[in-house]
Amino acid sequence: MNQEASALVAFVFFILLIAVYFVPTFVAMSREHRNAGAIVVTNLLLGWTFIGWAVALIWACTAQEKEKNQP
Numbered sequence: 001m002n003q004e005a006s007a008l009v010a011f012v013f014f015i016l017l018i019a020v021y022f023v024p025t026f027v028a029m030s031r032e033h034r035n036a037g038a039i040v041v042t043n044l045l046l047g048w049t050f051i052g053w054a055v056a057l058i059w060a061c062t063a064q065e066k067e068k069n070q071p
Contacts, residue, residue, distance in 0.1 A: 021047055024056035
């Protein structure tokens with residue numbers, strides 16, 4: 001494999017790692033989680049530890065209570 005191909009493989013691998021790192025953020029945003037901002041911050045700052053990443057993912061997947069309409 002030549003140097004250009006190696007660089008391309010490394011770049012694609014890096015992009016995939018970034019995508020996996022931000023899975024909790026993507027889940028929270030797609031579910032329109034009411035604490036999406038806090039989940040993003042937790043993922044960004046603590047995601048590098050597996051525990052922080054797992055906490056952010058679990059939090060993003062938790063059920064949300066529907067807001068009660070008050071008259």
